Structure formats: structure tokens, C-alpha cells
Amino acid sequence: MDARLTEEHERVQETAREFIESEGGIDLARRQIDGENVIDDLWDELADLDYTAITVPLEYDGFGEGMVYLAALLETAGRYALPGPLPETAAVAVPLIRDLGTEEQRSRFLPAVADGDLRMSVAVYDDETEPLPGSIQMGVERRGDEETTEFRLEGTKTLVPYAAETDVVIVAARTRESQGYEGVSLFAIETDHDAVEATRMDSLDWARPMYELSIDGLTVGEDALLGPLHGGGSALVTAMDRFSVAGTAMLVGAADRAVELSAEYGNEREQYGHPIGRFQAVKHRTADMWVDMQSARSLVYYAAWALDEDEPDAARAAAATKSFAADRLHRVFGDDIWNHGGMGFTWDHDAHIYLKQAKSWRNFLGSPEANRDRLIDSRLAAERKR
Amino acid sequence: MDFSYTDEQDAFRRELRAWLEENAPDGWLEDPELPDDDAERVEFLRDWQRTLADDGWAGVHWPEEYGGRGASLIEQAIYREEMARINAPPQINLIGINLIAPTLIEVGTEEQKRRFLPSIRSAEEIWCQGYSEPEAGSDVASLSTSAEPNGDGEWIINGQKIWTSYAHVADWCFLVARTDDSGKKHEGLTVFLVEMDQDEISTEPIHQPHDDRTFNQVYFDDAVASEDLVVGEIDQGWDVVMTLSAFEHGSTSIYTIEQRYLDLLEYCRTETRNGTPLIERDRVRQQLADFDARIQAAKATHLRNVSEQMETGTPGPEGSMDLLVSDELRNDLLNFAVNLQGPAAALWENGHNAFDETSGYIRSYGAWIAAGTGDIQRNIIGERVLGLPKDIKSETSHRSE
Numbered sequence: 177m178d179a180r181l182t183e184e185h186e187r188v189q190e191t192a193r194e195f196i197e198s199e200g201g202i203d204l205a206r207r208q209i210d211g212e213n214v215i216d217d218l219w220d221e222l223a224d225l226d227y228t229a230i231t232v233p234l235e236y237d238g239f240g241e242g243m244v245y246l247a248a249l250l251e252t253a254g255r256y257a258l259p260g261p262l263p264e265t266a267a268v269a270v271p272l273i274r275d276l277g278t279e280e281q282r283s284r285f286l287p288a289v290a291d292g293d294l295r296m297s298v299a300v301y302d303d304e305t306e307p308l309p310g311s312i313q314m315g316v317e318r319r320g321d322e323e324t325t326e327f328r329l330e331g332t333k334t335l336v337p338y339a340a341e342t343d344v345v346i347v348a349a350r351t352r353e354s355q356g357y358e359g360v361s362l363f364a365i366e367t368d369h370d371a372v373e374a375t376r377m378d379s380l381d382w383a384r385p386m387y388e389l390s391i392d393g394l395t396v397g398e399d400a401l402l403g404p405l406h407g408g409g410s411a412l413v414t415a416m417d418r419f420s421v422a423g424t425a426m427l428v429g430a431a432d433r434a435v436e437l438s439a440e441y442g443n444e445r446e447q448y449g450h451p452i453g454r455f456q457a458v459k460h461r462t463a464d465m466w467v468d469m470q471s472a473r474s475l476v477y478y479a480a481w482a483l484d485e486d487e488p489d490a491a492r493a494a495a496a497t498k499s500f501a502a503d504r505l506h507r508v509f510g511d512d513i514w515n516h517g518g519m520g521f522t523w524d525h526d527a528h529i530y531l532k533q534a535k536s537w538r539n540f541l542g543s544p545e546a547n548r549d550r551l552i553d554s555r556l557a558a559e560r561k562r
Numbered sequence: 563m564d565f566s567y568t569d570e571q572d573a574f575r576r577e578l579r580a581w582l583e584e585n586a587p588d589g590w591l592e593d594p595e596l597p598d599d600d601a602e603r604v605e606f607l608r609d610w611q612r613t614l615a616d617d618g619w620a621g622v623h624w625p626e627e628y629g630g631r632g633a634s635l636i637e638q639a640i641y642r643e644e645m646a647r648i649n650a651p652p653q654i655n656l657i658g659i660n661l662i663a664p665t666l667i668e669v670g671t672e673e674q675k676r677r678f679l680p681s682i683r684s685a686e687e688i689w690c691q692g693y694s695e696p697e698a699g700s701d702v703a704s705l706s707t708s709a710e711p712n713g714d715g716e717w718i719i720n721g722q723k724i725w726t727s728y729a730h731v732a733d734w735c736f737l738v739a740r741t742d743d744s745g746k747k748h749e750g751l752t753v754f755l756v757e758m759d760q761d762e763i764s765t766e767p768i769h770q771p772h773d774d775r776t777f778n779q780v781y782f783d784d785a786v787a788s789e790d791l792v793v794g795e796i797d798q799g800w801d802v803v804m805t806l807s808a809f810e811h812g813s814t815s816i817y818t819i820e821q822r823y824l825d826l827l828e829y830c831r832t833e834t835r836n837g838t839p840l841i842e843r844d845r846v847r848q849q850l851a852d853f854d855a856r857i858q859a860a861k862a863t864h865l866r867n868v869s870e871q872m873e874t875g876t877p878g879p880e881g882s883m884d885l886l887v888s889d890e891l892r893n894d895l896l897n898f899a900v901n902l903q904g905p906a907a908a909l910w911e912n913g914h915n916a917f918d919e920t921s922g923y924i925r926s927y928g929a930w931i932a933a934g935t936g937d938i939q940r941n942i943i944g945e946r947v948l949g950l951p952k953d954i955k956s957e958t959s960h961r962s963e
Contacts (some may be wrong), residue, residue: 177571177636178564179865180873185563244563439948453950456937462950463943467883474862475855481565496855548851555854556841559827 179477185248192252195225202526205257209382209529215260215341222262223292231270236286242484243267243418247425247476254429257383257529261297261338265289267422268415269296269346272362276403276411281364285344295342298419299333299389300412300541307539307546308416309357309409314349314391316361318405325398327351329363332390335540339374339387343367346402347391348412357409362402369394380536383529414483416541417494421479423537424501428476430530431469431505434512437526438462441516458515465508472501492554499547506534565865567636574633575640578619582648585613594649600775604731607654611685614653620683621659628667628679635868639817646817657727658682658689660813662736665806669794674755678734692723692737692756692780693803699725700938702738702803703748707782709739717741717754717792719785727932729765729778732758736806737787742797751799755791762786772924808877810933814884816860819892822922823853826899833902840902853895860887879946882939889930896923 181189196204199218207214222228230246232238239245246266253262266289273285288294302313314331329349339345344364351361367374371394379386403411439462442453452458479493487493509531513520520527538544567575583591587610597603614620615629623638624630633641653659663682666674681687698705707721719739729735735756742750756763762785767775794802827850830840840846867880899919900907910920930936944950 177567177865177869178872179862179869181563435948439950442948442950450954451951453944454953456941456953459944459950459953460937460940462948463940466943466948467886470863470883471856471859471887474866475859477563477866478565478858478862481563485566492854493858495851496858499851500855500859545848548848548855551854552841552847552851555827555851556831559824 181244181248181477185245188245188249189252191225192227192249193255195221196253196256196258202256202529205259205383205529208259208385213341215338218258218260219295220292222260226290227262228266228292229290231266231274232286232290233274233282236282237290238270238286243421243480244477244484247421247480250422250425251429251432251473251476254426255433257426257430257533259383261295261342263419263422263426264297264337264342265295267418268298269344271418272346272402272411272415273364276362276408278399280399281402285364294344295338296344296346297336297338297342298415299336299339299345299347300416301335302331302333304334308542309355309360312348312350312357312360314347316349316351316363318351319395327363327396327398327401329365329391329394329396332388334386334388335377336374336387336389338385339367339389340376341385345389347389348408351406354406357413359406360409360412361405362408362412363396363400364402365391365394365396365400381529381532384533384536413491417479417491418483420494420498420541420547421476421483423541424472424497424505425476425480427501427505427530427534427537428469428473430533431465431472431508434509434527434530435462435466435469438465438512438515441519445517452515461511462515465511468504468508472497472505475500489554489558492551492558495542495547495551495554498542499544499551502534502538502544502547506531506538509534565862567640571634571636571640574637575644578641578644579647581617581619582644582650585617586648587613587651590651591648594651596651604654607651608685608688610651611653611655611683615684620653620655620685621663624663624667624679624683628663628675629683635872636865638813639864639868642814643817643820646821649821653685654728654731655682655685655688657691657736658685658687658734661691661806661809662689664809665736665802666793668805669802671790673790674793678755687733688728688731689734689736690726690729690732690758690780691806692726692729692735694725695722696724700934703751703800705738705740705751707737707739708743709741709752709754709787711789715789717752717787717789719754719756719782719787721782723780723782725768725777726765726780727777729758729780730767730775734758735763735780736793737782738799738803741799748800750797751803752796753793753799753802754787755793756782756785756787760785770925770928772921772928774925808881813881814860814864815888815892815929816857816864816884819888819895820857820861822892822895822899822919823850823857826850826895826902829899830902835904846902849898853891853898856887856891860884860891863887879942882934882942885933886936886939886943889926889936892929893923893926896926899923 204214229238230241234240270289301311303311317328319326344366347363347365348360350359352359371392373390374387377386442458443451445452475497479497482490482493513527519525597606611620618631622631622633622641626632663679693702695705709717709719712718735758737754737756738751740750741752762783764781765778767778769775830846833840864884871877896919900923945952
């Protein structure tokens with residue numbers, strides 16, 4: 177047992193920090209917010225640093241690392257709300273292709289991802305108000321016989337992160353009438369088909385664009401089907417867990433920064449003849465922010481490790497991570513605004529960037545309530561077995 | 563990063579688990595109940611600790627040369643977890659085992675170690691810790707209990723201590739007293755080992771809200787300690803206080819809280835209201851899941867902290883987080899448990915319910931204050947971890963600096 181990040185993890189965090197700061201730090205997010213697309217250039221650089229190859233298996237030109245390594249990196253990315261589909265690509269799509277893909281699919285996608293030539297995202301929602309898995313409704317028609325199977329996709333996926341900035345989107349659809357994650361199949365769809373169109377949505381978090389992806393009668397071959405027909409559901413659940421942990425790792429990094437900002441301001445800003453950090457109302461609130469951030473970090477580390485090791489409590493740990501962080505880190509960012517007084521409630525201050533990210537993350541991939549439901553069901557099942 | 567236990571750590575767990583199966587007090591594994599009668603309870607607990615000590619399961623973290631197992635911090639976590647799993651009886655000499663002995667091992671004389679350590683382990687001599695005073699709670703440095711040399715190689719102690727757990731049954735007191743009041747508050751303090759069996763020492767129990775009387779006021783009226791019972795240097799007691807403080811903040815009660823949680827889970831699964839199990843209520847499920855997440859977080863945080871500490875060798879201020887998180891969690895959990903009792907929450911003892919936590923709920927307010935209130939822990943985090951300016955009051959000192 178050594179529950180710390182390794183020196184290698186810490187080195188990655190350090191180099192990532194130096195790199196992102198040299199590129200402008202959180203200004204990258206601000207430029208993205210202002211309507212510039214910083215992702216293309218940034219992605220090339222991320223690829224040069226091999227970040228895009230982290231989770232790609234060794235035999236496909238990657239580093240074969242897992243969630244722990246990625247979480248360490250994403251934590252640093254989160255400090256700067258770094259734009260780009262790194263969680264979608266490295267935490268979701270790559271492991272799905274690695275685990276479900278045919279040899280042909282792996283060879284087609286993975287080395288390209290590792291090189292930075294291919295970015296990926298994931299389309300699960302069909303409805304902006306329905307939770308998963310109820311939202312997965314898009315039906316797919318199967319055509320042809322065993323020899324010449326084709327699939328026709330028709331419909332609109334929504335809330336697809338970075339759809340226009342990615343080359344391939346993994347689309348979750350129903351290949352037979354079913355409920356829940358039963359009967360769900362996954363398709364790797366290239367976004368440059370004429371039949372596929374991405375329309376930008378007005379996302380709460382402007383640094384993280386969301387799209388509607390309309391698929392207008394797209395016919396694809398069997399080589400687009402990822403994993404077993406009708407049987408992509410359980411892999412999707414694990415993929416969502418990885419996504420949850422990856423996204424939360426970014427929030428933890430952001431929260432770490434928010435605590436830092438509050439602590440700096442507490443030392444700097446004077447009122448009534450004292451730095452405000454001397455007053456317990458401010459000091460204790462900042463201490464509580466730190467405790468919540470550290471707790472979320474512990475959950476991320478444990479869940480990342482459990483996912484990598486395929487531990488029996490990995491899903492429960494991921495649900496705990498998402499539910500805890502979605503509620504409590506959101507409060508950390510709010511408290512950071514509060515600690516800064518009027519200054520905190522300005523566009524120029526970074527606090528709102530983090531707050532918006534956290535709020536939009538709250539219900540994405542399952543609300544805290546839904547994750548707590550999963551968590552308690554899994555805890556009860558585990559206890560029955562004891 | 564690796565959260566898995568080594569073969570050696572697994573073996574430690576198996577050995578302890580097997581030992582507990584074999585040696586837990588009669589009937590304890592089926593029905594963990596302490597005797598109601600105070601005197602009987604003390605005897606029961608002394609027996610229990612002797613049993614542990616006899617087979618080397620008391621003070622496992624002490625070096626082997628003093629009767630411990632030199633257990634690593636991870637093994638100590640395993641130890642706590644396994645003890646919690648059987649709801650093991652508390653160790654009556656826990657203050658001696660966890661705080662005073664490690665401090666003596668670090669800063670005591672060889673003679674003091676030889677004299678005291680064996681009887682601490684076996685609970686043959688029970689210890690209390692004389693820190694707080696009516697006018698100096700968390701602010702230990704401002705205490706006024708005095709010790710003056712009488713010229714015959716003895717120190718004469720006068721003053722009053724308060725909140726002293728187990729003083730009524732203690733044989734010895736780890737006492738901090740003022741030996742020089744000419745300098746700054748935290749200078750001129752000295753730590754003494756004081757024998758409690760003196761006519762010049764009297765204790766008066768404090769009646770606690772959960773109807774217990776386990777802590778006391780202690781009065782010293784020309785009490786005596788010989789000079790070989792000074793710990794560390796004269797007037798340098800603050801360093802000793804700090805050494806002990808680090809041990810005080812360096813442990814966690816998360817595993818006992820987890821056990822209470824699992825008991826509560828079981829209760830909610832079997833207990834019905836209007837024919838429906840509690841566990842089927844959405845609000846109950848949500849709340850239990852939130853506790854689960856918080857417990858998972860606290861455990862992982864503790865393991866991160868001890869992993870760090872195993873590398874650096876010294877406990878950091880992060881221990882304050884363990885304490886803060888556990889205290890709040892315990893209170894929230896027991897508060898919720900009492901709420902679940904329905905109208906019976908109005909009863910002190912609601913015997914028909916399997917999960918009776920009224921008294922534990924009340925007691926949890928005390929745990930919140932022990933070892934420094936949550937506010938003190940937040941100060942430690944704010945100042946020592948986050949570098950915020952010191953409180954106006956704490957510019958001079960507070961207990962946990």
C-alpha cells in the first residue's frame with residue numbers, strides 16, 4: 177500500500193503545469209470562452225507531449241497507462257479548465273475501443289489517437305432532461321443478412337461534448353426495443369459524413385462546448401459497430417464511470433486552484449486593519465473548502481485505482497466520487513466567489529469559470545441523486561454477500 | 563499509487579482476526595455489551611486490555627523492544643479496522659497507549675520507559691492527561707497550574723485541571739505545569755509524571771450530557787513529583803506537548819464510524835415503518851449513500867495521509883482533517899440514526915429497537931470537542947496548511963501549534 181501519487185505522476189503534473197502555463201494557463205479557457213477555437217493548436221501540443229497516448233495500449237503506440245495516470249494529468253488540466261476532449265478521448269473512447277474493438281478497429285483508431293491525429297467524443301443523450309439510461313432512445317435499423325450487415329442511424333443526439341472538434345463520436349443507440357442499458361449498441365461514427373451535422377448549443381460552461389449531433393439517415397457497415405450487437409450497455413456503464421472519474425479529476429484540480437486563490441486573497445486583502453484570512457469566518461470556510469477538495473481527491477484516486485485494478489467496488493467508488501464531488505466541489509467554487517467579495521463576482525475573476533464547469537458537470541452522466549442510488553444498491557448487494 | 567495491501571499486511575490482518583475470534587471476551591462476538599455497573603465495567607476493560615497485552619495486541623505500534631510489534635501506520639489502520647469489525651471493547655488505557663507511551667518513547671529517559679511502558683500496555687497502571695484547565699482549554703500554553711522545586715529533589719504541584727478523562731480511575735497523570743512565568747506563555751512549561759495516589763490530589767467527576775462521568779476536575783494541593791519524573795527538559799515542556807499533540811491528531815476513528823454505518827444499514831434493511839423497510843425510502847437511501855461516500859473518502863484520505871507519513875516520518879497537520887471529518891461524520895450519522903427511530907427518538911433508551919444510538923448521539927458532541935474543537939482543527943488547516951494569517955488570539959500560541 178502506498179496511496180500516494182508516484183514520483184512519475186507528480187513529474188507529469190509538473191511538466192503539464194509548466195506547459196499549460198507557458199501557453200497562457202487559464203487564458204486558454206478564456207479565449208475559448210470568447211469564441212476562439214484554441215483546441216486544434218492545443219491538441220497538437222498535447223500530442224507532442226504524448227498526453228494523447230497515455231491510455232493507448234503499448235502495441236498501438238501508446239503508453240498503456242490507466243485512469244490513475246490520466247487522473248493525475250487531468251487534475252493539472254483542471255486547474256486551468258483546459259479546453260479539449262481529453263477526458264472524452266483518453267478516458268472514454270480509447271478504453272472502449274481497447275476493450276471492445278476488433279483488431280481492425282483498434283488499428284484504425286488507437287495509433288491515430290496516440291499520434292494526436294484523431295480526437296474522439298461520446299454521444300449518449302437523446303434528451304436534455306431525461307437521465308441516463310432513459311435518455312438513450314435513438315433506434316438503429318439493422319439491414320442485410322449476416323454476410324452484409326449494415327446499420328442505418330437516424331436521429332439526434334444531444335449534449336455531445338466537443339462534437340465539432342472531434343473526428344469520431346461513439347454513439348449509444350438502441351438496436352432493439354429495450355429499457356435501461358439492455359439492448360444498447362455502440363457505434364463509432366465519423367463526424368465528417370454528409371449525413372452527420374454538429375450544431376453548437378449554448379452551454380453553461382462556455383469553455384466546454386456542447387453540440388447537437390443530428391444523424392440524418394447514415395448507413396454504416398459492421399465495422400462501425402463497437403462491441404457486441406445489443407450488448408454495449410455494460411461497457412458503456414464502465415465507460416461512464418471512467419468519464420465520471422476523469423471529469424471529477426479536472427474539478428478537483430480546479431478546486432485545488434480555487435482554494436489557493438482564496439488563501440492568497442485571504443493573506444492579501446485587508447479589511448478593518450487585518451488580512452481577511454485572519455477572521456475565522458473566512459479562515460474556516462477556506463479550511464472547509466480544502467477538506468472537501470481533499471476528500472474529493474481521495475475519492476478520485478481510489479476510484480481511478482479501483483477501475484484500473486478491476487476491483488469489485490470500482491463502480492461503487494465511481495458513484496461515490498461523482499455524487500460527493502458534484503455537490504461539494506460546487507460549493508467550493510461558490511465559496512471562492514464569496515471569499516473574494518465583490519471581486520469574486522466579476523467576469524475577470526476565475527471563480528465563475530470553475531463554478532459553471534462544476535454546475536454543468538453536476539447532472540452530466542448522472543446526478544448525485546442517481547449516483548447515490550447506484551451506490552446504495554451496490555453497497556446493499558455487497559453486504560448481502562458478506 | 564497502490565491501495566492494495568501487501569502479503570505481509572494481509573497476514574497481519576488474518577492473524578489479528580483469528581486472534582480476536584479466539585480471544586474476544588465471552589459472548590462478545592454475538593452480543594457486544596459492556597457491564598452497566600461502573601466498577602464492573604472498569605474491571606472488564608482492564609481485563610480486556612490485559613488480554614490484548616498478553617498476546618502483543620496492545621500498543622502494536624510501539625517498537626518491539628518495548629513490547630509492541632513495530633506495526634506500520636498501515637498496519638495500525640488495519641488494526642483499527644479489525645477492532646471496529648467486532649465492535650471491540652474500548653481500551654481503557656488508550657490515552658496511555660496511544661499518546662503518552664509514544665511520547666515517552668520519543669522524549670522520555672530510558673529509566674522512565676523501562677518503568678512505565680510495560681504497565682501502560684497491560685493497563686496495570688491507567689493514565690490520564692493533565693492538560694486542560696478551566697482558563698486554558700485549547701490554549702494550553704496559558705495554563706497556570708504551577709510546579710516549584712522544594713530543594714529536596716522534588717517538585718510541588720498546585721492547581722486545577724479539567725476535562726481529564728479517566729482521572730477517577732487513573733494511577734498516573736501526564737501533567738503539564740508552569741515552572742517559570744517570566745517569559746512568553748509557551749516558555750516555562752514542564753511535563754511531569756504524577757502519581758495519582760496522593761492525599762494531595764483529589765478528583766471530582768464531571769457529569770456529562772450522556773449521563774456518563776468519565777472525565778473530571780483534578781485538584782493538586784501541594785502534590786509531589788520527584789525530579790526523575792520530569793519528561794524532557796525543565797521549562798521546555800512545550801516541545802513535549804507538541805510531540806504528544808502530533809500523536810493525538812495522527813489517528814482516526816473512521817473505522818468505528820464505518821462499523822456504526824454498517825450496523826445502521828442493517829437496521830434500515832430490517833426495520834419497517836407501516837410495513838415498509840426503511841431502506842426502501844428514498845430519503846433514507848440517499849442519506850445512507852451520502853454517508854457511504856463520505857466514509858469512502860475519509861478512509862482513502864487517511865490512507866493517503868499515512869502513506870505520506872510513512873515516507874516523511876512525521877505526522878503533518880493533515881491529521882486535523884481526519885479528526886474534523888470523522889467528528890462531523892459521526893455526529894451526522896448518529897443524528898440521522900436517532901431521527902430514524904421515529905417517535906421513540908423522544909426516549910432515552912428505546913429498548914425495542916435494535917439500533918439504539920441516543921446516548922451515542924449525545925456523546926458525539928463531546929468527541930467533537932476532544933483533542934481540540936473543530937474550530938481549532940480548522941485553524942490548524944487554515945494556518946499551517948493554507949498559510950493564512952494566524953488568529954489574533956493564536957498569535958502567541960495554541961495547543962496544536
